[in-house]
Amino acid sequence: MSLIITDDCINCDVCEPECPNAAISQGEEIYVINPNLCTECVGHYDEPQCQQVCPVDCIPLDENNVESKEQLLAKYKALTGKA
Incomplete structure (x- = not known):
């Protein structure tokens, strides 16, 4: 499943540059994660x-976007275009 950023986010800007898929961006109030x-x-x-860099531990699994490791x-x- 993908991850989600909760309302506990303090907009510290540390998560966005760590994402290798550019899935994290600034939302209207807090950062958001694109589940796609x-x-x-x-x-x-x-x-x-x-999750490793978040100082407030506000990035749990998104129960609304359940995916297996294979998915x-x-x-x-x-x-990435990798086989």
Whole structure:
């Protein structure tokens, strides 16, 4: 599943540059994650980088966008063009 940024976000700007898929962007009030681009860093890293750098722990799994590791890997391959 993709990740989501909660209302606890303090707009510290550290998560956006860490995302290898450019899935994080500034929303109207807080940062947001595009579920079509989020792979939880599958294919890039062992753990989601945004979660690793977030100082307020406001990036949980998005229960509304459930995906298996296989689906996340397929999305990674589609986004990067890697086989």
